[in-house]
Amino acid sequence: MSNPEENNITPACEVLSLQQIPLDDDPVDLQQDVRTPTIKVPTVLAERKLQIVVETDITLTPAATEIKRVTKNVFLEQVKLVPVRFRQIGNTDFFEVTRAKLFVAGFIRKDIEYASSACNGALRDRIADVPFSGFAEITEGEFLNFPVIGVSDSSKAHFLNEKRDTVPRLDKYFFQNLVKYNEQPYGELLGANFFELDFSPVRAEPEGTFSTLREKIVMDLYLKVLQVQQYRVQATRILPIFDEGTLGI
Template sequence: MGNCNPKPPFDPACPVESTQQIPLFDEAVDSVFPPSRPIIKVPVTVAERTLQIVVESEIPLSPAATEIKRVTKNVFLEQVKLVPVRFRRIANTDYFEVIRAKLFVSGFIRKNIEYSSAACQGTLRDRIADVEFSGFAELTEGDFITTPIVGISDSSKAHFLSDKNDQVPRLDKYFFQNLVKYNEQPYGELLGANFYELDFSPERVGPEEEFDTLREKIVMDLYVKVLQVQQHQVQSLRVIPRFPEGTLGVTSSDPQPEQPKPCSPCDDD
């Protein structure tokens, strides 16, 4: 017959103290949802654009290469600036909606080039190159998801006549007023990039021959989001947690629970 005794458990070599956790009961907190119309100040999307950037460059390789193994790329934005050029006044205020603007972008493409040299069992070489680019795009009213807002500052100046001669102005007395509005600067956010690239040696080389220059032609679709912090009034529900109070917080104006009816001798009939 076989051995009916169970095999003893495996003894750990490096035991540490542990505590078994006790499961806790949990349930959702009851909430009250009164309607509200708050005014919030948040970043809003002004525009989302795809910018096609075309660059050509020559990258020196040292030591020289015989074969390109792999090329990886990332894009870094250094500038995303919106310059308004056409406006529409908002009601009777000194604030204007931007209905046409120039979007300036600049940055660089960081390339990581891995290649092999002429050595039969040489190490894999690595070359990092930063390819700069810059340009602008034209944005019209239909390109904006939410129109940017600009407040215009102003100044005024009052002149006075001489106290002794009403026909002569005073050049030493003026009244000035300066109204300054500080605007939220639109800013950019990098969403992504799609690269199409052709890399080759500018001089024709045969198999196993070396080349020390890599010419590249890159077409990059750059995806950019433009935002501006604005104030908006929204229709929402305010969420307020509500806890079971028991006898706490109960006042005379609160509805009282229904009391049971007293028993009568007739109830048993």
């Protein structure tokens, strides 16, 4: 028959705990009224997938005998939309962009882990930035919303000589300049899908080394193009209703 004291186990690393008390959980009463506010928000112009193809040679020092792992990230340094076709909005001097060139530039940051020829040697690490650049065309049917651009204008008025109506004044002019400052379209990085082939341009023996890694990279770049635009929308304004005792009740 076992001794009851032998079953009384004391924890080796005992800590203090506090049992939580359930709290009341009720929905908040809301006051709703329909309004038509004017808002200024980022508007998605296009969501595009661009395929970028690059080839590069990366030097490894010390020389490698085996590639262990390669990780990649993409960094965008430029996303610029250049309009090339326009459509006037009503009788205004604002235009919708119906066709544009999308310029992108950036680099692929590669982190290469490899083994050198040393026995029981530590893994080596090589970081390389592979630049890329290019452009794509966005047509009218590919825009989710059209970019809006306002055109600036300038005028110049000439005068006749006060004493001789047949002679112009070359020292007197009237100038008028209308300048519109537009919201700049910008890009947002969504993601990237990499496909690549890495190899030594000079064939190495199984226990040999190579100091150059040639990479052929195909990257599907997913990005979003936006512009801040102003809209009037129908919306419901919602305000919380507090219990009696709150200021104003």
